[in-house]
Amino acid sequence: MIIPLLKGLATTLRMVFTKPVTLQYPEEKRPVYPRFRGHPELVTNEDGGRRCVACTLCMVVCPSNAIKQIVPAEGAQHEKYPAAFVIDLTRCIFCGFCQEACPKAAIKLNNLYELAQYEKQMLIYDMDRLTQEQPKLRDGDWL
């Protein structure tokens, strides 16, 4: 009758000296798997040029109507590029359909997952914020 009780006590005492499994969240973040679908991001080429040609396929396919606005513009050699690109992250469901639909691989879901903001307006991303976001968690072979 006493032995199982002592065994239980021994187990809990052993746990006291075992390293906790807690992840100290704001300081350490849980790494995500390589194909994780996080925030949408506009990808640029190595030379800094945009891949997006403002075809609006992503806007058409977006099931939650998160891609709000794509304003097309035309360059000197008749190349198309977006003059404005707005994604409402409060609506985005991170389904990745835009990524699948994109013929130029210009929109990708990166591996950022934090959405908390003090103002909702902060989550409506314009083109600069969609492009300039530098995901720190991203793997080297992300693209």
Added chain:
Amino acid sequence: MNLPALIVLTAIKITLILVVFLTAIAYTVLMERKVLGFIQLRYGPNRVGPWGLLQPLADLLKLLFKEDFTPPHVNKVLFVLAPVITAVTAFLPFAVIPFAQQILPNEFSFFGVTFDLTTAGLNQGVMADINVGLLYVFGMGSLAVYGAVLGGWASNNKYSLLGGLRLAAQMVSYELPLGLSVIGVLMLTGSLSLVKIVEAQSSMWFIVYQPLGFVIFFIAALAECARTPFDLIECENELVAGFQTEYSSMKWALFMLGEYCHIIVASALATTLFLGGWQGPFLPPIFWFVGKTFLLVFVFIWFRGTFPRFRFDQLMQVGWKVLLPLSLVNILVTGAVMLAIK
């Protein structure tokens, strides 16, 4: 020494001890949360201050700013009185528990006036070395029931009332083995004064002569403090929070203070009666006392992290059919051995 000086010095001593004691209680709460966290492979509180050391302060501030709500239909006088009774009766036993032999020199001079500190034992490491010390502790322990029972009754709530009833039944049942388990110690020392009991253990701790007594005492103390595995009174899956259900803010905090105070007092009492109190080699006495006490507090928390709760019939069975006969046997055997040696 004249009377006003005596009163002032005594008040200073009481205040100092009370402040240290209250701080110890606050940090026992932190210790419990930390140890339970470690047992469950967590860190416990570690956000407020280094290693969460300022957590008790944050808790206190939070509790002070909570709304102090008194529900309608309660008996207001008793509702307010109950937490006060619990806290006060939990504090008072510490007055007779010796934590060191002598903490101050026999006399000291202050602006040319010499005070004789041997008066009323001012230089001793105990508030009051009264010759019925142990009886006083148990008396206060019995009074502690009133806090919970009155709180449960005054709340005008079924859960509270049932919690209070359970507590009353549990306290009455376990006070018997608790009282009987220390009879062996009393037979060995022949005194109720806790200082005398500690001094009698200078050659050998009483846990060696009274191992069964110590075990019974500790189990009964667990029940008296209403700690796991005997925490049926605040069994949340049946009774919400037992007699504390309707309490909030500082009134609730007083109940919690009482609970943790009970743990420290029970541990200190077990240290005094069975583990040689302040006595130990090399280190100063106060370290030995605090170390042993907090070792036992750790055991309290360790038990909470390990054992599930008893059913109420099991609780009564353990109290009346196991602990009570065992403590009687302990007294008989102790008496027989003492007689044989004599």
